[in-house]
Amino acid sequence: MVLQRNKPIPVWGWADPGEKVSVSLVKTGANEKSLTVKADKDGKWRIDLPAKEAGGPYDLVVKGKRNSLTVGDVFIGEVWICSGQSNMAWTVNAVTNAEQEKQSADFPMIRHITIPRVISLKEEEDIKETPWVVAGPATVGDFSAVGFFFARELFKDLEVPIGLVNTSWGGTQIESWISREGVDSFDEFAGITAKLPASVEELNERRKKLLLDKISAEQGALPDASEARRFSEAAFDDSGWKSLTLPVVFDLQLLPYFDGTIWVRKTIDVPAFESNGPALLSLGVMADADETYINGVKIGETPLKNKMPRFYHIPANVLKSGKNTIAIRIRDTEGSGGFSGRADQMLLVQGQTQVALDGDWKYRVAEVIDNKQFTGPNHAATLLFNSMVAPLVPYALQGVIWYQGESNAGRAVQYRKSFPLMISDWRRKWKEEFPFLFVQLASFKAAGGNSETGSTWAELREAQTQTLALPKTGMAVINDIGERDDIHPRNKQDVGKRLALNAFKVAYGKDVLFSGPTFREMKKEGNAISVAFDHTGKGLVAGTDKYGYLKGFEVAGEDQKFHWAKAEISGDKVVVWADNVPNPVAVRYGWADDNLEANLFNAEGLPAQPFRTDDWKAVTAENKFK
Structure with missing residues (x-):
């Protein structure tokens, strides 16, 4: 691993209450010199080792009354936390020229640790066991790409070991990365933490109940198996079912956080159908699995985890002139479920006859699955600070690089306050005003916003620029290397370089041009x-x-x-x-x-x-x- 140079090095852990613990950090093979501390009544202990210049390798040795732990291959250098959402989590495997970058990645003095993605409603003291990894052709593919390219620039200039602590999670909002104390200090968040349940499990049950109550209010009890089997029948009476407009993704617009089974039905009346003629049914992109019936006859099915357009051939003697009923059983086991294709992809075709199938359908929920989908990282404030930041305090570090904001674009004006709040919150937790460098949002078509219609992304970029009013901050501007059709630009090399220019100025006091106009x-x-x-x-x-x-x-x-x-x-x-x-x-x-x-x-x-x-x-x- 890598420990921060030129600062006291906190080492902490757990033991029996009152147990003596000794800690030493010595050059491998040298004589041991240790400091000793007693664990407190709760079994917690901490020692701050003296600051050291860059170098190594060291052995970190911790001894208690009955056991000892030794960590080898420890170097002293520069430690940077890498955090944010998916563009920070994005790995070297997925960047431009990935194979070339991996093959040339011979940097044994760059090390990377990925903090496990876990949520919690209380501040955790520890993380699940996870390794530090040395940068090499076989390993660097799983590194944070922005983090690695940033570290590579620092290493080339500073020539000291670089440690990257990657604590990031795709699609996450900034409010989840702020501590309870930070949230409580902001008047616009007043009362939010008072409403939080005691545990993630309780939060899951609360949100599950909201979904079940909505379903119950709309359709009554869930059907039993014998009743549900009749939903495919042409003669089944669905007049009491609720209506919906297809195509639609169920859990985004209709039933929040839904996983389970839904039936949808539609009756069409087309005199031109020939009962003895074959036909084609197109339903567009669907997720996850379906069984599709016409007039009670199963014409096709697609297994789970297949988010492909559905095309089913309809045998002769299934369609008839007049009324025809389509019934589809859709099973969504996780993530988004339903119809995510275009409306013009939903068609029934026989010869020259085409019938558009988008628009009004009937639906009924047959089953609800609890996959803990009711508790994601964005379902409450503090969830990620508690589990993915709090356990890192007080690990000695040089600073933070941050790439996030896409998930907050809809609240861009509030981000003018919530982003500086988070930075100040982390600094308060570490008791240090460390450098905090961040990436401005790249170009991306998003909702197509502009000055005429209003642009949430432009307003978020403005909030990021205003955050530069905080001391020891820097921003990498990357609108020129965005990809208008992809929220994840593949050019992470230049992102790392521009963050490094800010680091040279803000963290290391070098006389460099670190910003564009x-x-x-x-x-x-x-x-x-x-x-x-x-x-x-x-x-x-x-x-x-x-x-x-x-x-x-x-x-x-x-x-x-x-x-x-x-x-x-x-x-x-x-x-x-x-x-x-x-x-x-x-x-x-x-x-x-x-x-x-x-x-x-x-x-x-x-x-x-x-x-x-x-x-x-x-x-x-x-x-x-x-």
Whole structure:
């Protein structure tokens, strides 16, 4: 493993109450020098070993009354926590040029530990056993990609061991990463922790009851097996069933957290069907398993875990002129279940006759499965801090790199407070104002938001930029390397490099250009606006456009309607104007979910931060965590 250099090294654990424990950290093969402590009445103990320069290998030896533990191959260097959601969890196996990166990954002084993904409603003291892993061609594929490429840049420059503590979980919200004390300190979260149950198990039961109560209110009791067997029959009376509109994913829009079995039925009336003619039934993408019947005849089934479009051939003599009934038994064992394809994929085809099957259907729940799906990492505040951060305190570290925000885009204005709250909360827990570096959201089409319709992702990026007001923070801007159709950009190499530039500046005090151009001020100049920037380096340039045109700027007048602007570089400024906005009062740059085309850089190749000069109401202003 890797321990932090130049800081006292906390070592802690458990023993019998009052038991003497000795701890030593000695060069492998050297004489042992130890410090001793007594476990308290609860059996807890801690020793802070003296700070050491980078180096190793060491043996960490812990001895009690009856036993001893030895950890070998210990090095002193730089320790960084890597945290956030899926873009931090994203592994080297899945990046651009993954095989090449793995084969060249001969870095025995870079080590990585993955904290197990567990949720808890109380602060845990320990984690499940999990190994430190040395970076090599056979191992680095499972490392956090952002973490590894960040560490690789640090190692090349600092030439000291780098330890990465990867505590991340895809799709998670920031509120889950804040401690109870942190949540309680924020007035907009008032009362939230008072409503939390005592355990994850109780939370699961609460949410399960909400689902069962909803089902009971809509349809009464769940059917028994003999009743459910009749749901495929053409003559079955479904007039008492509730209606739904297909296609739909059941547990996202209809029955939150549902896993189990649902029947759906639809009766169509088409005189043109030939009773002796074959036909085709297309249902689009479905999850997980189905049995499909027409007029009581099973025409096809697909086993579990098959999220593929369904195409079933209908034998002769099944369809008939007039009324035809389709009944589908859908079994969802985990994750999303139901119809996730397009409406135009739901068709019944016979010869030249096509019948659209999207729209109104009837449904009834036949079974509910408890897979503990009622308790995920986003189902309450504190769940991930308690289990994936609290056990790490007070492990000595240099700082944190963080990549998260996609899951909070809908509450972007509140993120202006909740993100700094989390940073301050972690620092308070460690009793240290360590560097905290983060990645701004990449370009991604998301909901297609922009200045006209409102962009939640642009507002989240703005909240991230505002968080730089906290001391010892830094941000890597990556809109230029996003992928508009993929929320997980494969180019994690440049993400790591840009975080490392921030680390060199913020954590190590090096004189480096660590940022692209950042908005400083604007001045009205007739029918144009002049925008001045900091961090221009060797000059402003228009990147990613072969003709040298600047893109991504907009201007608006007092009517608050934005129009695409022409833009020209003038020294450390950009002059922007639009012919149809004679009196501009505000400028925006890169203000969209997908802002890939925004192309202002400094000559050193670092992209400008997206910004706006107005403070007009944000589309997420009213959205709060509950």
